[in-house]
Amino acid sequence: MSHTRQAEAHGAWRAPVLFLVLALLFLAEGTFRNALFSGSWNTALGILNMGLISAIMALGVNMQWGYAGLFNAGVVGFLALGGLAPVLVSTPPVQGAWAAGGPRVILALAVGLGTLVLAAQVWKRVPGRPRVLALIAVLVLGFVLYRFLFDPAVAAIEANNSASAGNIGGLGWPVLLSWPVGALMAAAAAWGVGKVALGLRSDYLAIATLGIGEIIVAVMRNEEWLSRGVKNMSGIPRPVPYEVDLQADPGFVARAAEWGLSPGLASGIWVKLLYAGLFTAVLLALILLAELALKSPWGRMMRAIRDNETAAGAMGKNVTRRHLQIFVIGSAVIGLAGAMMVTLDGLLSPNSFNPLRYTFLIWVMVIVGGSGNNWGAVLGAILIWFLWIKAEVWGPELMRLITLPLPEGAFRSHMLGSAPHMRFIALGLVLLLVLRFAPRGLVPEK
Amino acid sequence: MDILNALVAILNFVVIPAASYGAQLALGALGVTLIYGILRFSNFAHGDTMAFGTALVILVTWGLQAIGIDLGPVPTALLALPIGIALCSVFVLGTDRTVYRFYRRKRSDPIILVMASVGVMFIMNGLTRLVIGVDEIRFDDGARFLVSVQQFRAWTGLSEGLSLRVSQAITLAVTALACWALFRFLSRSRAGKAMRAYSDNEDLALLSGIDPERVVRLTWIIATALAVTAGTLYGLDKSFKAFNYFQILLPIFAAAIVGGLGNPLGAVAGGFIVAFSEVAVTYPWKKIANYLGFQPEGLLQLLSTEYKFAVSFVILIVVLLFRPTGLFRGKSV
Amino acid sequence: MTEPYLSATDMHGGYGKADILNGCTLTVDKGQIAVIVGPNGAGKSTAMKAVFGMLNLREGRVTLGGEDITALTPQERVRKGMGFVPQTHNIFPTMTVEENLEMGAFIREDDFRDTMAQVYELFPAVADKRKQNAGELSGGQRQQVAVGRALMTKPSLLMLDEPTAGVSPIVMDELFDRIIEVARTGISILMVEQNARQALEIADIGYVLVQGANRYTDSGQALLADPEVRRTFLGG
Ligand SMILES: Nc1ncnc2c1ncn2[C@@H]1O[C@H](COP(=O)(O)OP(=O)(O)O)[C@@H](O)[C@H]1O
Ligand SMILES: [Mg+2]
16 A cells, blocks of 8 residues: 555654543543543543453554454444353352253254354255255244243243342352353354355445344343343443442541542542553553564464455465454453453443444544554544533534524524434544545554 | 135235335345445445435425425325435445445455445535434324224124225335336346446446446436335334444345345345244244134244344355355355 | 557566566557467467556556557547457346347447447357356357457457457357458467467468567567577477
């Protein structure tokens, strides 16, 4: 491409300077109270924490897009799947749920999975005419058996204390353990989709992932036995202390007083700082691993494939298999981020999984940051997240300024009321402008 | 055994709804497939083009109603449709000029164009929210039923009723008309043949003196007209809600791929295949089983309606697994 | 001596940084058949594209009937009377034979039914299949459609890139006969051929192209008689 000059001109200072600007933005958010900033450290840290999680999502997307050129349009699904892990792993068990139908549900799911495996084997092994018939027979029988096992078990679980539970419940294990589990769950789903859609035209993966994303979210919305569906799952355990406990701890209150902070404020900030530390540690570990992988022969081959798929294929590299690897790994990272996000929120709310917010916004982060560059993805993620949140405040402010000359009336109030929607337009514009005029992003790939 | 009632029930709950939904998908998939054939990328903004165009149609409808114009029993929206199409086309042509043309000239990877279409999708989504909001809107004035359940029962004396809503009848009629006109255009007119030639073999089309920019413009206009028509019919049939149009993108893509991307006839067939599968799989067949003398325990519903998108997905996966170029052989994989 | 009808002199250029053509010169006189032969990858197709304006020439000049056309686009060259049948992808596969010919005549405003009738007369085999999709025809018939499509603009120069690729020997002879027939009507022909021997038999002038430059240039018969050419390029 012809954009190398642009990268050289700005050189090595680019990334540190941009990160500094980002830090200043957060500093301003925490200290100044005016029309633009809230002046609250609680708010600033809240934005930062979600920004860090977005950065991990962006890392996952960047692996798929930046390293391999794969378009995953179902980020929201892998994220949601990862978010299921804290519920299943770390929430306390539900009294009577397992007895009501636990083993039977597991058996049903095993039958369902077994049916698919068997169907695949039948398709591979059985020759000639009977093939299709055998396939259909396996699928129909498997489906009937699955429903026979599944339906009553689910009804029983959902009937169990349906007002406050009605779900299968968790294992009660530490929540941190659920993070890798979330990654694994997302990876498994990615393997299935990738197996089918990779190796075909590049847009097919986009369409197939768009589909799997919607389906995963639909499952989480409707399968109440799993995670209470749209009734939401709250009270997910934390890896850090609760604010109320800190406020009740005389030692903490005393130390807060030393800093001149009220216990309420101090506890909020302390908890967020702990989260920020935890997330940063995960993020740095991931970046380290990703950078090491990129510099390994495996990573070099990955990039060789991306830059010239035909040539790499001609050289006998199994392009589809490499793509599957990177797709699964990237999705695992997204799943990890999902588990972390649900842990941070302490809440799993399937209705909030909106593709615009969780798929395409992440994409904008990666493109703006600089696809192919991990630090770029992180920068883009935190920056875009900051702007996305602040646009909620800045949009109406801006609209008020714009509409100042207009007379009071229906049109002006309509314009003011619709200011929040401007976010979408702004985001689309940012994506298009970056794609066109700085396709290598803020921090280009080296 | 009560075969007559069973048939009426199937007609009423499966065939008629699936046919009108299939028609809407077919129009949408036609647009996707035309854009794919000519511009060679999957347009993620297509759903939001439908939404934006429909929003414009609704605004024009309200305007017409405000000055006292209506079509009697037929929804006023049909009168507003051409205006909505024209307005939306202008916008879409603007996006081609400012966004897609650049990548076309550079001969960028299709996936870059897909990405650009995501940007356009965001903008159209925001504009739709801006002009009409996010709430559910009903804009189907005029008569509601061509045949109502009571009428049908009275005429036939059957216990099972059958209804045909005006919106469904209009959907089928308009779709038939649009398909007829489109296929005639593609097979008879000089411009239509030029479009097919360009889709078949871009370089040779250029050598033959076909102006690519004209073909591209024409394609956008036709795809937009189909999209806005599909969106308006869908909105009349169900209701208008911006987010639904994003969700309908999946069945539309599935329909286009099933029929073979780039193959218009395939897109129409694909639309109906997806719609009929979706409705058949999510319909509880208990009632019909009862008429046929069975007394099943469950509802005989293969999949709850919340999972109707899973049907498109499964069809999509099956086609990708066994016949990636689609049932009617579209462009290469 | 008068200037040849087509003259492409000293062409240099390629697809990217490296030049594929390194000083290639091709000329064809009115009503003559010029044949380019050479090993695979010699740049024969590239030279054809350069003559047709599908390649940016770094150096060199193309004239047609005395007029400098170096700066014209392929479409403009079609209007000047050039017709080109590319080596691959030279038909519209999902369109009927008749539609393929119509597309060939796309730039013509006048009535082209006469030309179409002439093409059908020249290729009776495809005339019978005029309502069939061109992609469903046999290899030889497809090539006939491709040539027919290029003839629809009534070109004064017809350029053919390996018109006999992948067809049986009988069909090949048949195609050569047709090409001679076309040349007799006064149309100049510039063609690339793998079957060097047969092609040079019918050539008024032959070019042996190696690494993007002319290695030998002579009349077809002279090249066939040249022992050096026979040994290296015609397999003895
Ligand atoms: N579209 C293209 N882009 C880049 N290089 C090309 C292209 N087409 C051909 N080449 C290269 O140009 C050289 C000459 O090719 P070509 O003209 O097709 O040879 P010939 O027709 O004599 O077999 C080859 O080395 C080939 O790899
Ligand atoms: Mg060649």
